[in-house]
Amino acid sequence: MFSSVWNFIKRHKRKFIFTGAVVGGVYFLGKYAQKKIRDIQEKEATEYIAQARRQFHFESNQRTCNMTVLSMLPPLKEAIISQLNSESLTALLKTKLDIKHVTCMLVVLLRVQLNIIGGYLYLDNSVGKNTMTPLAPPDVQQQYLSSIQHLLGDGLTELMTLVKKAVLNSLGGMSLKQSLSLLEVEQQLSWIRAEVEAGSERPLSWYMLADDENALADQACGLTEQDTLTIRLLNETRDMLDSPDFTTVLNACLNRGFSRLLDNLAEFFRPPLGDASPSSAPDSLSAVSLPLAKIIPIVNGQINTICSETPSHFVQDLLMNDQVKEFAANVYETFSTPQELQK
Numbered sequence: 001m002f003s004s005v006w007n008f009i010k011r012h013k014r015k016f017i018f019t020g021a022v023v024g025g026v027y028f029l030g031k032y033a034q035k036k037i038r039d040i041q042e043k044e045a046t047e048y049i050a051q052a053r054r055q056f057h058f059e060s061n062q063r064t065c066n067m068t069v070l071s072m073l074p075p076l077k078e079a080i081i082s083q084l085n086s087e088s089l090t091a092l093l094k095t096k097l098d099i100k101h102v103t104c105m106l107v108v109l110l111r112v113q114l115n116i117i118g119g120y121l122y123l124d125n126s127v128g129k130n131t132m133t134p135l136a137p138p139d140v141q142q143q144y145l146s147s148i149q150h151l152l153g154d155g156l157t158e159l160m161t162l163v164k165k166a167v168l169n170s171l172g173g174m175s176l177k178q179s180l181s182l183l184e185v186e187q188q189l190s191w192i193r194a195e196v197e198a199g200s201e202r203p204l205s206w207y208m209l210a211d212d213e214n215a216l217a218d219q220a221c222g223l224t225e226q227d228t229l230t231i232r233l234l235n236e237t238r239d240m241l242d243s244p245d246f247t248t249v250l251n252a253c254l255n256r257g258f259s260r261l262l263d264n265l266a267e268f269f270r271p272p273l274g275d276a277s278p279s280s281a282p283d284s285l286s287a288v289s290l291p292l293a294k295i296i297p298i299v300n301g302q303i304n305t306i307c308s309e310t311p312s313h314f315v316q317d318l319l320m321n322d323q324v325k326e327f328a329a330n331v332y333e334t335f336s337t338p339q340e341l342q343k
Contacts, residue, residue, distance in 0.1 A: 054122060058332050061118035065328070066319050068114065069107055072148075073306070073315070076102060079152045080160070096299045097163050097192060099306055100261065101204070102156060104253040107318045109151065109208045111328045112240045116233060117141055119335025126338075140229045147234065150210035159207045166195035171292070179289035182269040186262055193258065197251075204250060205241035209234065240331060249327045253318050260314050261299070268298050 080098050120136035136144075170191050180188070197204060223231075240246055269288045290298075306312050318324065 054336060057118065057122050058329065058336075061114060061332065062325075062328060064118075065110055065114045068110055069315070069319065072106060072110075072152075073103070076106060076152060077306075079156055096261075097167065097189075097196075098156075098160050100257045101159065101163065101196065101254065102151065103306060103315065104250060104257055104318060105204060105208055106148075106151060107315075108246065108250050108253060108324065108327075109148065109241070111324060112237055112246070112331055113145060113148065115328050115331040116236060116240070116335050117144070119332050119337075122336040123338065135229075136233070137226070137229070139226050140233065143226065143230045144233045147209060147237075151208050154210065155207035159204075162200055163192075163196055166192045166199070169195060174292060176293035176296075177291055179291050180295060181287070181289045182262070182266055184289075185265060185295060189258060189262070193254070197254065203242075203247070205238075205246065208241060209238060236335075245327055245330070249321075249323050252323045253321060256317050256321065257314055260317060265295075265298065 077099070080095055080102070117136055124134045124136060170188050269290065271287045306314055
């Protein structure tokens with residue numbers, strides 16, 4: 001019996017070897033596939049956790065941006081008012097236009113700065129970071145973020161000079177008794193904006209950030225490691241401020257701000273009740289005219305609302321603007337991604 005079995009095995013030896021190889025191969029392939037599946041699942045889980053952690057950090061950073069903006073509005077108001085040389089009605093109008101411009105600039109600049117810092121802080125606290133040297137140590141953060149004071153100081157002074165020139169060019173020769181319709185007010189504001197935003201040799205970003213690199217380099221003791229890191233952050237910020245995306249977002253904020261200003265002014269240009277003339281339709285921009293002497297205090301009356309710690313509709317519009325949010329997300333994404341992954 002055993003001999004017949006043995007003979008059968010010898011006759012079919014190749015089949016048995018082939019079958020064994022196939023079965024063994026399938027077994028090892030199955031084990032290999034299981035291991036690969038586990039590796040992929042673990043990698044996906046790790047990536048999901050990292051992405052969720054980064055998203056949580058980003059959202060927390062945006063709340064910090066919003067609170068920082070609100071905390072800086074009262075100092076911004078004081079900085080503007082303290083630089084007024086007169087209480088003329090034209091000066092009050094200049095104040096209002098300065099508030100609109102600087103508030104938009106402040107919101108977008110802080111979005112850039114805090115998302116650059118936020119991205120580096122995420123990397124500094126990431127698991128598996130390749131270097132122990134922090135990208136944004138606390139001293140560097142403080143030195144870098146203090147650069148916002150330029151916008152509230154020298155930058156604001158230069159911007160107010162520019163706005164004052166534009167206001168005088170547009171309204172300087174106009175009598176305070178002259179009446180303007182809402183359409184004419186809109187035209188005047190458009191001319192002033194064009195001179196401030198496009199007629200100057202300098203872009204608006206020039207007023208936001210001082211040339212601190214030269215100031216640091218001129219120090220007698222030379223540049224410290226902290227200074228070098230701060231200069232890097234400032235240069236990266238300048239690159240963002242000079243980008244087309246930044247210009248687009250800032251223009252969108254300015255357009256929204258002045259659109260809301262005109263919407264608010266429209267309430268004061270409504271025709272009197274009972275006026276049924278064709279030109280006095282509620283939606284007509286030329287239905288009612290008011291003396292310039294009355295228009296300017298109306299415009300200026302919104303300054304306290306804008307620059308308060310309680311968000312005005314205008315400030316809420318800026319903070320919740322989709323273009324601002326998307327731009328902030330792109331900045332954070334850029335600076336929270338390890339450099340080796342960007343290459």
